[in-house]
Amino acid sequence: MANIIDTNLQFNSNYSKMKTVEGILLHHSGVTVLQTVETIHNYHKNKGWAGIGYHYYVRKDGSIYKGRPETMAGAHCPSVNSTSIGICAEGDFNTETMSEIQKQAIIDLIADIKSRYNITYVKGHRDILATSCPGNNYPFNEIVNGTANNTTPEQTPPTETNEDKSSDIFNDGLVNCIYDIQEWLNRHYNTGLALDNIYGTNTHKALVKGLQTELNKQYNKGLAVDGIFGMNTKNACINVRQGAEGNITMLIQMALFIKGYNLSMDKKFGSDTARIVKQFQSDNGLSVDGIVRQKYF
Numbered sequence: 001m002a003n004i005i006d007t008n009l010q011f012n013s014n015y016s017k018m019k020t021v022e023g024i025l026l027h028h029s030g031v032t033v034l035q036t037v038e039t040i041h042n043y044h045k046n047k048g049w050a051g052i053g054y055h056y057y058v059r060k061d062g063s064i065y066k067g068r069p070e071t072m073a074g075a076h077c078p079s080v081n082s083t084s085i086g087i088c089a090e091g092d093f094n095t096e097t098m099s100e101i102q103k104q105a106i107i108d109l110i111a112d113i114k115s116r117y118n119i120t121y122v123k124g125h126r127d128i129l130a131t132s133c134p135g136n137n138y139p140f141n142e143i144v145n146g147t148a149n150n151t152t153p154e155q156t157p158p159t160e161t162n163e164d165k166s167s168d169i170f171n172d173g174l175v176n177c178i179y180d181i182q183e184w185l186n187r188h189y190n191t192g193l194a195l196d197n198i199y200g201t202n203t204h205k206a207l208v209k210g211l212q213t214e215l216n217k218q219y220n221k222g223l224a225v226d227g228i229f230g231m232n233t234k235n236a237c238i239n240v241r242q243g244a245e246g247n248i249t250m251l252i253q254m255a256l257f258i259k260g261y262n263l264s265m266d267k268k269f270g271s272d273t274a275r276i277v278k279q280f281q282s283d284n285g286l287s288v289d290g291i292v293r294q295k296y297f
């Protein structure tokens with residue numbers, strides 16, 4: 001039995017019930033900073049959710065925290081929220097490696113859940129959506145097999161169109177002019193732009209560098225970060241559609257804003273962004289489906 005700590009999190013009532021538990025989905029918090037279960041709970045509450053989206057949160061020290069009750073559908077991966085248990089590991093396993101104690105805690109937790117349900121799969125978030133979650137260094141095979149070995153998991157190519165919602169826990173300040181865009185790009189990608197509030201070649205290059213950086217980081221595209229939107233970058237672009245959230249969405253919003261479209265730059269690909277994308281498609285003779293493909297930068 002895994003030792004599960006219950007901190008009595010209080011949930012709002014806007015959730016669905018779990019239908020059936022048939023799988024386990026593995027996530028990471030996507031940030032290196034240490035966070036309590038309450039921090040994530042409050043963050044998700046502030047997003048308008050009932051509370052923390054995961055059923056369990058396993059910290060780096062191996063302590064296991066109860067998130068939302070197993071009777072509640074999760075908010076961690078849209079297509080399987082009401083049929084799977086979500087386990088989030090504290091850390092960014094694209095840049096960190098997992099401690100043995102944390103690994104063992106997740107193994108114990110999975111065994112615990114398996115003893116209570118007929119579990120037919122244990123998958124990583126990235127096996128279902130186009131995200132790097134739970135990270136390239138996540139010891140997936142060791143955890144799924146419940147044994148220590150050194151096999152590196154195969155990288156699954158992205159097949160879907162959502163970005164990882166859990167990998168960028170903190171919101172950025174408001175962005176609503178070229179100056180803010182320059183400031184945001186400098187802060188995220190070290191692009192060293194002069195903050196002159198003018199959209200010129202350097203700012204365009206910085207925007208493309210941001211995109212290249214995100215495609216490398218989230219999807220292992222191995223692009224040269226040169227700020228040139230050439231064929232390699234174009235071919236590496238992923239499809240992004242409503243429901244996505246994260247830095248790639250932010251960069252798309254910035255690209256549209258720069259082209260003269262008035263929209264919120266908030267990293268969230270909601271109905272507002274979808275409407276603007278359709279407008280852009282219509283204005284440019286593209287098929288109007290609201291899905292961002294390769295032609296936006």
Ligand SMILES: [Zn+2]
Nearest residue numbers: 027125133166
């Ligand atoms: Zn995830």
